[in-house]
Amino acid sequence: DDSTFYATVGMNIYDLWTEKFCEVDGQKETLEDALRARTYGKIYFQIGINEMGRGTVDGFMKAYEESVAKFKELQPDAVIFVQAIMKVTKDKSDKDPIFNNPGIEERNARIAELADNRTVFYLDVNEVVCDENGALRKDITFDNIHLLGSKYDIWVDYLKKRGFECEAVFAEFQNAFVSQLTQFIGHGRAVNRQVVGELLPVEWNREGGGVGFF
DSSP: OOOOEEEOOOOOTTTTTTSSOOOETTEEHHHHHHHHSSSEEEEEEEEOOOGGTTSSSHHHHHHHHHHHHHHHHOOOOEEEEOOOOOOHHHHHHHOSSSOHHHHHHHHHHHHTTTTSSSSEEEETTHHHBBOTSSSGGHHHHBBSSBOOGEEEEEHHHHHHHHHHHHEEEHHHHHHHHHHHHHHHHHHOOOOHHHHHHHOOOTTTSSOOOEEEEE
16 A cells, blocks of 8 residues: 555644644654655545634635645646545534534535646545435544544545546546647647647636645
């Protein structure tokens, strides 16, 4: 298994790039230094529950977007999977003014907008951990917020399945683009940014909007 996982208790988007929590050659390094140390093909990014009740949604999203841009800068060839914030149970949501599902849904909607379905994909694990009310199932959590350790396989299986599907889409995009670009160059035509945009299939031709690396 060539996977690398970087996580720490209480991590939040505001301290993501300054705190030294990544184990690299026996030493704690910042995430930026860790990403400069090797190349990855895929990045799975999940963060957000610890920021509930702190600052504004716009402030959270500004830091989140900057983080995605940083991933692209440090790992330009990687496919990035931004993950939804996992919801809380209905009882928790109904009673808690901070950790509640309407607030989580607002942030998730904004995170989803970052996906261009080309090199950045949105994955929503809530599809497989929520009940008929759209809230976290009581039987798979120990504190109404986090999954039981024994239930993490639900999350892992979802990421494998959806990640594989997204990779297939990414490969389709690459093949279609390379094919069209090859034909274009074959006709002796010059290539610039405008031409590249015109060559992209319609569904790809738009701007793109805990961490695991593979």
